[in-house]
Every structure is written in structure tokens, then in C-alpha cells.
Amino acid sequence: MTRFTILGTGSSGNAALLVTENARILIDAGFSCRKLTQLLAACGESIERVDAVFLTHEHGDHCAGVEGLKKFPHLRFFANAATARAVQAGLSHRPDWQIFETGARFVFRDIQVESFAVPHDAQEPVGFRFTTGQDGDLFSPRRSLALFTDLGHAPQNVHECLRDCDVVVVESNHCPELLKADTRRPWSLKQRISGRHGHLSNHATCELLAAVGSPRWRRVYLTHLSRECNSRAAVETAVAPIRSRFASCEFSIVEQGESTPFFDLG
Numbered sequence: 001m002t003r004f005t006i007l008g009t010g011s012s013g014n015a016a017l018l019v020t021e022n023a024r025i026l027i028d029a030g031f032s033c034r035k036l037t038q039l040l041a042a043c044g045e046s047i048e049r050v051d052a053v054f055l056t057h058e059h060g061d062h063c064a065g066v067e068g069l070k071k072f073p074h075l076r077f078f079a080n081a082a083t084a085r086a087v088q089a090g091l092s093h094r095p096d097w098q099i100f101e102t103g104a105r106f107v108f109r110d111i112q113v114e115s116f117a118v119p120h121d122a123q124e125p126v127g128f129r130f131t132t133g134q135d136g137d138l139f140s141p142r143r144s145l146a147l148f149t150d151l152g153h154a155p156q157n158v159h160e161c162l163r164d165c166d167v168v169v170v171e172s173n174h175c176p177e178l179l180k181a182d183t184r185r186p187w188s189l190k191q192r193i194s195g196r197h198g199h200l201s202n203h204a205t206c207e208l209l210a211a212v213g214s215p216r217w218r219r220v221y222l223t224h225l226s227r228e229c230n231s232r233a234a235v236e237t238a239v240a241p242i243r244s245r246f247a248s249c250e251f252s253i254v255e256q257g258e259s260t261p262f263f264d265l266g
């Protein structure tokens, strides 16, 4: 049985947990160690039982917990070299880095891991696809989950990756009108957010989902919503046409400060 939960998402922190038969992995650790401990406890898990942390990129909302996690030396940290270097620069200790090459497939316990380069203003940001089991295996059927949370636009390889998944986690970061109307962000930051190396708007995310649309999808999580420049209502409106097109898939909007219950991938 493979299970998945989003512990938290958004600019104040991102972390998700994937549990398979033989592994427990965190995807990003963007909360303090204390907060991560609380979030894991709230879903009946603990950091002691986690085997590894997979990092998408070095931004604080994805890596803030790495320093505090030194209290748990059993943890392995998977990242590409550029991300590891950038994270390491802010640390007082050396984590057990497991360096992978972006684009290369590898196996961690019973999980096949693939990483995909994404356009975002970080050293070498990636999205991941995690796969367990195999096609045709009655006892351990193939299950795939893809996670792409910080990207200015979706290259073709991301389209192909998303098509062949049971669960998709993708950002729906901002509503362009709310971003434009925001008075707290300087123009340069707004440009960065909405640029080709920033974040996907609700519209861009829904265009991506409409273009990729797969009958395999069982659940799509819309995440990394900006607190000030987005709202559940704006995402609901944008996703409505896709929701009706893919009626067998559940669409789950996850706002900042929310965790999701475990989803069983089977």
C-alpha cells in the first residue's frame, strides 16, 4: 500500500510525505524541524521513521528544515549537486548527501525516482516522479506520483511525465489579477513571480492540465497558492472546466496552513 500526504504547502513552507511498503520519504523540508515534527505527529508519523528527504531546490520554503534535521543523522538527503551546494552554504553541519544527476533514473528502496529540470529562479530546480510496483503485478501494481511545485512554465518533458501518473501535485500559485492589484509587492518581484522562471498562475496550471489530461489520473492536488495573490475561489473557477472533463479524478485545492489526509494509491 502506497500512501501520500501533503504536510504543508505555500511560501511559508512545503513538505509532503510518501509512504511505500519499504520506504518513507519526505519531499522537501520547508518547515522548521519542530514544525515538521508536529506535522508528522498530526498524521501519526514521526521523523524517526522517515528514511530520506528529497529536495526540489534550495529556496527556504523547501529547505528551511534541513539545518534542524541534523538532530536526526539517520536521514539521507537526495538532491542534485547544484542544489546540495546551495543548501550546504547555509548549514552548520554536513548532511548525508546523496547526489543525483537531474534526469537520471535511480532506485531508492522500492521507489523508482525520476527528476525533471524545471524553469524556476533557483540553481538547478527539479520536479520528481516517484513510482512503485510494476505494470501487471497483481500484488504490487505500478503507482506513480509526480510533484511539480515551483516552475514558471511546463516544458514538454513535464507534460509527458504528468500524463503517465496516478497522482499529480502541481502548483497553482497566483491569480494574475490579484497579483497585479497587490500593493505590497514591488513591480520587480511581480515580474519575477509571473515570469518564465517564476510560478504557474491558475490559468497556466489549468492550461497545462487541459493539455496533458490523462484517464490515469486519480487525484490532482493544486498547491503552493499565494496567500495574498490567490484564493480558493479563484482556483475553483479556473479549474472548473477541467474538473468536469475529468470526472473520475478528484481535484484537491490545498491552501497555506492546510495538511491533507493520507491518500491511498493502492
Ligand SMILES: [Zn+2]
Pocket: 057, 059, 120, 122, 150
Ligand atoms: Zn522556489
Ligand SMILES: [Zn+2]
Pocket: 010, 011, 014, 059, 061, 062, 149, 150, 224
Ligand atoms: Zn516554493
